[in-house]
Amino acid sequence: MAAEYIPSFNCGCKGIRTCLRCEAQKSKHLLQENDQIHYFTYDPLSKTAVREEETGARQSFVFPGIFLWENFVSEDEERELTARMDQDVWKESQSGRRKQDFGPKVNFKKQRVRVGGFTGLPAISRLLVDRMSKAPQLASFKPVEQCNLDYDPVRGSAIDPHLDDSWLWGEHLVTINLLSDTVLTMSLDQGCGGMDHGEVRVAVHLPRRSLVVLYGEARHRWKHAIHRKDIHGRRVCSTFRELSAEFLQGGEQEKLGSELLDIALSFKGAPL
Ligand SMILES: O=C(O)CCC(=O)C(=O)O
Secondary structure, three states: OOOOOOOOOOOOOOOOOOOOOOHHHOOHHHOOOOOOEEEEEEEOOOOEEEEEOOOOOEEEEEOOOEEEEOOOOOHHHHHHHHHHHHHOOOEEOHHHOEEEEEOOEEEOOOOEEEOOOOOOOOHHHHHHHHHHOOOHHHOOOOEEEEEEEEEOHHHOOOEEEEOOOOOOEEEEEEEEEEOOOEEEEEEEOOOEOOEOOOEEEEEEEEOOOEEEEEOHHHHHOOEEEEOHHHOOOOEEEEEEEEEOHHHOOOOOOHHHHHHHHHHHOOOOOOOO
16 A cells, blocks of 8 residues: 655645655655556547557447537636636645635545535526536536636646545536646546456547536546646636435435535535
C-alpha cells in the first residue's frame, strides 16, 4: 500500500494524487502507468468506440451511455458564466484542480448527507437546467448538486479515473465544458471484448461549450478521467448530479431528498 504523502506545497493533493507543484517530491512508483493500453476514439454519430490498427484494419464496438450536445451554451453565455464563477472564491482541490461546490454536505464513507450550509444551485444555472431538460435523456433530470472545476495546464490539472458514487448520486452525470476543448477518457482496467489483457481507453472529445451526459454503462462500469495532457488552456466545467432512488419518492430517505431538491431548485445558492 502507498505511504500517505503530506504535501508541503500550497496545493490540494493528498495520498497518491499529484499536481505540477508537488509531484517532484513523490516517489516514482506512485506515478507509474499501466503500459498495456488499447486506445479507441468515441464516434458520437455511430455511438461506437473505433480504432485504426497499424494494418489499416478498423476495430470498433458499441459504446453506450454517452450523450453529447454541441454548442449547448453560446459564446456570450460562456463569458457570463465564467465571469460569474470568478466572482466567487475558487478552493484548492486535488490534482491541481480548483473547485466551487453548490450541494449538500456529504460523508461518502459513512453514507451520511445533511443540508449543512447548502442554499441552492446558483441563480445563473436556472436557464441551463431548463435547457438541458429538453434532451430526451434529461426530461426528468433534477440536479441537487453543481460542482464547478477549474483546470489549468500551469498547475498540471487533471482528474484520475474514477466512478462517481451511486449511493447518493443517480443515473445521470451532466457536465458542461467551458473555455477550451478537452478529452474525457473512459477506461476499463481489465479490458473487454477481444482485448482480454490490459486497459481499454476510449477518448471522448468534448468541444468547448458542449454538454455531455454519462449514464448506463458509461456511468456505472467505465471509469472517467481528464488527463493532464488533454488540458491545453484554462478549462472550467460544471457537473450537475441528481439523487439516487433512495432519496426519491418511495425511497427510504424521500423526505431528506425532497428537502434537498427544494433548496437546490430555489436557485439562490452561494458556494460552500
Ligand atoms: O472535469 C470533468 O469533466 C469531470 C469531472 C468529474 O469527473 C468529477 O467531478 O467527478
